[in-house]
Amino acid sequence: MTHVHPSNADAAAGWDGPSGDIWTDNADRFDAGVARYLRPFLDAATIEPDAHVLDVGCGNGLVTREVARRAPRGEVTGVDLSTRMLDLARRRAAQEGLANIRFLQADAQVADLGEARYNRIVSRNGVMFFGDPVAAFTNLARSLAPGGRLVLLVWQEMADNPWFSAFRDAVAVGRDLPAPPPDGPGPFALGDPDRVRTLLTAAGFDAPELRSVREPTYYGPDVDAAHDYISAMQHGLLSELDEAARAEAHATLRAELQEHLGPDGVTYPSAMWIVTARRSAAGGR
Template identity: 30%
Template sequence: MLASADRIREEQRLIWDEFSAGWRKWDAELLRWHAPFGEALLRELRLRPASWVLDVGAGSGEPGLDAAGQVPDGRVVLADISAGMLGVAREKAAARGLHNVDFEVCDAAALPFADNMFDAVYCRFGLMFFPVMSAAMREMVRAAKPGARVGAVVWGRAAENPWATLILGTIARHRELPIPSAGSPGLFRCAPAGFMTRMFHEAGLAEVTEDKVSTELVRESPEDYWAFMTEIATTVAMGLAKADDASKALIRSDVFALLGRYEHDGAIRLRSTATVVAGTKV
């Protein structure tokens, strides 16, 4: 398992380094889309002006940079396996004039922080991709102070997320994709009802809350949706990677046809649903 986990981590590091350019390009759109999830999570963390906060799997910096604005007398550490993604976050922090943010390239299963260091620890849209989620949870809880809130955001059920399933399902219909083994990293790995609450209880957390948050991915046109998804969604790019040009053209055509069902008020609106969970370290 260790060798397999190490291989997955290295693959993810390379992939996210490559996709950091797409996340930089589409930053404003990603901020608007993901804002409701980050806002719900930060409310659960109960931050105070002097809180020390750890964002695990921080990617391009959200909602960690928003958290930095809420803890002017505290500090936020953005930790991620991808130096490329943290480079985007660093640029954004500088542009906002934030001086209470640090950056750490590291593995979520081996966080380089002391025990009981942070007032809040969380992971937004990263946990389901970690090779060994229990190891990452142990590290997140270890780094949190007693009484600290530990939180996560993960994608909900596939049926509640046509923003992803529309294009991924179309790719699957045109290509014979390998069926992932149970428990392997994936977009909807943490979606089953009660899954996250059980994981948080098993990690030793108390006062666990779990809420569903829904919003819409809004794109101007099928072309806009296609460009956005192929430049920010690693699962989409990997699904298309081995398709020949003819297959890609057919997939694109089918996706465009399906998007017609989601056109409302002059835009494409695709439901996006996530689970926000948080617990307290005892």
């Protein structure tokens, strides 16, 4: 991997280690889980056939591939920290015959992404973990062509995403588990619209627009499938428990999932922002 900023060292160790393994092993489950958000996100990006696009935190590459299909005469670059996720992304792009994609293992906060190289930068749930978000978004703004646009899909605040607390509480088993900090790094670091506006304007973007999208997230066709998926996501917390407490946690989780089983499988309410921002005249400088 190219240079990783010290503020992102822990994130890099996780994503290029245990976290990356979990997300690679469950790639299709995650993509299915947030599938209802994909079309409005991509439509907001307005990808032109000859566009040059950067996908930040591309993970297993679903968004990268979808963008590449929308830009057949352009080029799409996917950037991520995880070796395993990038390997899977490359394999799937090759299997689908998409030759206008390249994947880079890099820390987008400090990597040389080129000067004014891209018409669009997109990210689905990939930019909430920067150690220094202003520095990261400044670097991204630098790589945008004048007038280019940043389009993000990010979780709204934790209170608007009850799945998070439900799963965390199910495996707590008497522990007082801290919530992720609202100012990050973490899944809800860009949930506050005022914080998003402050960060992006400080980084060289014009005032962003935020559009609320609310869709159910999907965790599996039945309780068994959902339990397997969520147990993998909560592996770290479950592994801290002794055998009896772990059995209690699994039983509590199953009961919680059963309450959300309906005709469409196990689903929970959720909410994301589609954030769009243009590079300002001095963006990235």
